[in-house]
Amino acid sequence: MAAPKKSVAKESGQEKAGSPPELTKEQELKALRDMLLIRRFEEKAGQLYGMGAIGGFCHLYIGQEAVVVGMQMALKLGDEVITGYRDHGHMLACGMEAKGVMAELTGRRGGYSKGKGGSMHMFSKEKHFYGGHGIVGAQVSLGTGLAFANRYRGNDAVSVTYFGDGAANQGQVYESFNMAELWKLPVIYVIENNRYAMGTSVSRASAQQDFSKRGASFNIPGRQVDGMDVRAVKAAGDEAVAWCRGGNGPIILEMQTYRYRGHSMSDPAKYRTREEVEKVRHDQDPIEQVRNRLMGAGASEQDLKAIDAEVREIVNAAADFAQHDPEPDPSELYTDIYR
Secondary structure (H helix, E strand, O other): OOOOOHHHHOOOOOOOOOOOOOOOHHHHHHHHHHHHHHHHHHHHHHHHHHOOOOOOOOOOOOOOHHHHHHHHOOOOOOOEEEOOOOOHHHHHHOOOOHHHHHHHHOOOOOOOOOOOOOOOOOOEOOOOEOOOOOOOOHHHHHHHHHHHHHHHHOOOOOEEEEEEOOHHHOHHHHHHHHHHHHOOOOEEEEEEEOOEEOOEEHHHHOOOOOHHHOOHHHOOOEEEEEOOOHHHHHHHHHHHHHHHHOOOOOEEEEEEOOOOOOOOOOOOOOOOOHHHHHHHHHHHOHHHHHHHHHHHOOOOHHHHHHHHHHHHHHHHHHHHHHHHOOOOOHHHHHOOOOO
């Protein structure tokens, strides 16, 4: 299979595409619904955390919705997804039910990990979602292993392995890069660069701030992508998937995105100004971009409000289920563990 466009394979990782390809109206509507579902879910999760219904850690994905929604539009059934602890959006984009995800956050038996994994550790083999992982960068090795399994089995499935700009500095990431390129493994490394690793700006923590270049010494091509525009994400995802399915080995996509909330619920985010956050919301919000395009194409405000209302109903039902579903039986302490 021929290599994809030069913008993906360009060695320096610096070349950027022009205006991204337009989506069909149906694709725009689906992208809007999927991103709204993630945002309303995360807003509700934040409320439940404040009420004490969710304990432990909770990392919200608000602002970054276009990344996972655009990538999912490029995948097919059988492709695998694995990520870190900011994972609720990835689960929903993979088709996991909102009530099962929310029930896991509240520690209930109807959760995807039977209420024992919480926010950072839930899985769905059925949806080919191989987990959020709490150890920074650990999922990169595992995602590379998923790609190795696909290569070993001789199928054409692709492993999409997400991690952040902070995790990109971890040692196991580069061990994985070396193995993936050496064995030409079908893995897309998606670096979600939201500008702050926990609370540290990339300019203070990363000697090389162009994360698309992080695979250069392993001959892994990379590309910087506007992670706030679902069209750009899908276009880059389409090319990266074609690259991997064509037997060309791994590829890196640096998604330049932004989180509106703190790193976790305990983070007041005093390391950046309110004006900075509001400027991104005003100029680049991924949901508003799609909404504006749909309105410009003739969609009515009433139709778009109906989508939001449908999503809110799903999220409210999920929250109700998650607060009333029984907690796991104490006997579950001894199941699903290695002895």
